[in-house]
Amino acid sequence: MTTHPRNYKRLAGTRGGIHSLWLADDHLLLLSHHWFSEEYRRFFFRDIQQISVAKTHGAMILNIVLGLFILLLAGAIPLVEVWQGLGVWIALAALLGVFNLLKGPSCVCELRTAVQTVRLKPLRRLRRAQKVLTRLRPLIEAAQGGPATSELITSGRIAPQAPAPAAATATVQRPLRHCHGRAHLILFWLCLADLPLTAVAYFNDQGWMDALGLAHFFASVGFAIAALVQQQHSDLPSSLKRIPILVLVSDGFFLVTGIGYTVFLISAGRLQPGQNIAWQSDPFMLAMTAVSTSFIVACGLAGLVLRKKSRFPPAAPPPAPPSDQP
Amino acid sequence: MNHAAIACLRCRASLPPTAVNTTAPVVCPACGVMTLTAVFPALFRPQAAPSAGEPLATEEEASCFYHPRKKAATACELCGRFLCALCDVDFNGRHLCPGCIERGAKKEERPTLDNHRTLYDGVALALADLPVFLCLFATFITAPMAIYVAVRYWNAPGSLVRRAQKPRFVLAILLSVAQLVVWAAIVARSLH
Numbered sequence: 001m002t003t004h005p006r007n008y009k010r011l012a013g014t015r016g017g018i019h020s021l022w023l024a025d026d027h028l029l030l031l032s033h034h035w036f037s038e039e040y041r042r043f044f045f046r047d048i049q050q051i052s053v054a055k056t057h058g059a060m061i062l063n064i065v066l067g068l069f070i071l072l073l074a075g076a077i078p079l080v081e082v083w084q085g086l087g088v089w090i091a092l093a094a095l096l097g098v099f100n101l102l103k104g105p106s107c108v109c110e111l112r113t114a115v116q117t118v119r120l121k122p123l124r125r126l127r128r129a130q131k132v133l134t135r136l137r138p139l140i141e142a143a144q145g146g147p148a149t150s151e152l153i154t155s156g157r158i159a160p161q162a163p164a165p166a167a168a169t170a171t172v173q174r175p176l177r178h179c180h181g182r183a184h185l186i187l188f189w190l191c192l193a194d195l196p197l198t199a200v201a202y203f204n205d206q207g208w209m210d211a212l213g214l215a216h217f218f219a220s221v222g223f224a225i226a227a228l229v230q231q232q233h234s235d236l237p238s239s240l241k242r243i244p245i246l247v248l249v250s251d252g253f254f255l256v257t258g259i260g261y262t263v264f265l266i267s268a269g270r271l272q273p274g275q276n277i278a279w280q281s282d283p284f285m286l287a288m289t290a291v292s293t294s295f296i297v298a299c300g301l302a303g304l305v306l307r308k309k310s311r312f313p314p315a316a317p318p319p320a321p322p323s324d325q326p
Numbered sequence: 327m328n329h330a331a332i333a334c335l336r337c338r339a340s341l342p343p344t345a346v347n348t349t350a351p352v353v354c355p356a357c358g359v360m361t362l363t364a365v366f367p368a369l370f371r372p373q374a375a376p377s378a379g380e381p382l383a384t385e386e387e388a389s390c391f392y393h394p395r396k397k398a399a400t401a402c403e404l405c406g407r408f409l410c411a412l413c414d415v416d417f418n419g420r421h422l423c424p425g426c427i428e429r430g431a432k433k434e435e436r437p438t439l440d441n442h443r444t445l446y447d448g449v450a451l452a453l454a455d456l457p458v459f460l461c462l463f464a465t466f467i468t469a470p471m472a473i474y475v476a477v478r479y480w481n482a483p484g485s486l487v488r489r490a491q492k493p494r495f496v497l498a499i500l501l502s503v504a505q506l507v508v509w510a511a512i513v514a515r516s517l518h
Contacts, residue, residue: 008487022487026418031487036448038485040441044418049369054335055351055360105360110335114373126351130362134349137364144367148347233337233357 011132013122021122021132026143028111028136030120041118043111045143050112051120051136053129058106061225066097068221068252075259078266078273103127179234181307183226187244188307190220191300198293202280210276217251220296224248237310243303247296254292261285332369334361379410391423402426440486446479447491450498458505466509469502476502 008029013020022029028048030041073090077083109123123129141147197216201209227244261284265271279285332341339356341363351360379396382389388398390410398408402423415422430439453472457464476495484491 010487020487029486036446036452037442037444040443040486047368048366050332050366051364052335053351053362054354056336108335112369114368114371126360126362130351133362133364140364140366146367148365148367148369 011122011135012120012128017122019121021120023135023139030118030122043113043118045140047113048111048140049114051109051133052112053107053109053123053126053133055126056106056108057229059100059103059125060105061229062100063097065225066093066100069093070097071259072255075255075262078263079276081273177234179230179236181227181230181236181240181310183223183230184236184240184244184303184307187220187223187227187247188300188303190216190223191247191296191303194220194293194296194300198289205278205280217255220247221251224251237306240303240306240310243299243306247299250292250295250299254288257288258285261288332363332365334359335363336361377411379412440483443483443485445485446475446482447484447494447498450476450479451494451501454498454501454505458501465505469505469509472498472502 008022008024011021011023011028013031018033020031020033022031026045028043028045030043032039032041070090070093073086073093077086080086103125104127106124107126107129109120109129111118111120123132193216197209197213201213224244224247228248231241231244262271262277265277266273271277277285279289332346333339334341334345334354334357336359337354337357339354341361342355345352345354345361346363346365348362351362353359354361379390379393379399382395382397388408390396390398390413391407392413393410396410396412399411400414400421401408403420404422404426407423407425409421409423413423415424415427417427427439450472453468453475457468476498480492480495
């Protein structure tokens, strides 16, 4: 069937975006835009077997990152003399966060035919995916001669049964994904690197050391988030999975405490706005740095040891010889 | 097909019937992630075994155009050639031979075979306007190039989904002509 351009209706994705999904009379068109060309993939309604959508944490992670960013910038406002520049960045980040919140939770969507399974990249938000699926379902069912509900039950693919109670459905075994834990490894080494960095910064109070420390902080937070994402539904031991959470919590705690202490010093008149705290000579900051560094280094060491143990588990005892007695 | 064929997209655990074909997202009992799964009758349709075509029983039987030793099963709806089961391609509900499909794809006669389109209107427009912002002197070369692309590909098939191809060509030509007029004025002034 020939489909004229004006017969395509946009389902998802922006007109100028890289990926978009279009609806025709008898098929779906997945469009990928590459500079001055377009690639098309068609999925005819009569061939579509399954469309699956699953919620992801992408939108939530973006909001956490934006929240941390806003918190960091807000904490820096008392330290600078001209705060308008930071205000613009905070407003932009807040706007992005609100936009992200309004778009709703993120998701992944897959379409399956007899010969392929394709990720529908334009469907990245759960709400939009639900709307598209609601629109597509009657069209696909009309092309295939009705819904699949009765066939589902009679085919034996899903055994017919009454709605199971929550306790019964919770017993379904889910396969664990193997995870190498590379993000964990990098995070643990970054934790260990905190000790020499702090030591050098203690004896050498230079501006570039502050920049290095900030870069180290952001790298630690980034790899902790990456480790959290990687370890989901993975076969990593639970003790190892707790360490990125501990690192994130401790980073957040010491960041908030530091900001609070700076604000307290400024309000008490012991520190001028725009002036840095000399943590090497401030007893409270020195103690807090010592505690945070010790904690982070301990996390790094524990993580490395646990990771090594999980990669090389102790040898299993030899099997017992079969007994003669029945 | 096995029991685990209808699985959660995140954890790949098999879904209970109550979690399939729902109107709103439901929680996967295995991983606790919100999922929405729609299955259609095509999932349960038995796959047709590929047929290599039947051999001719007698010499009087009609044979395939491409395989003279095989029995004709149908005729191509475009060229009328007899086809065996192997050569018969079900193309969107029509019986076509591989030759007709290949010709259609080459000549872009069948839009459903198109899987790639070059956007010449975008090329022309980029040639006409990008150098104005990036390198003004390059317009001396890019303006004629933009006009050439717009004229050469005026009738070329554009995007399958966008409609405004010709106005973009016209805009590219106008911009390029304006740039050339400016260049002509500069050259004329320097000569006098």
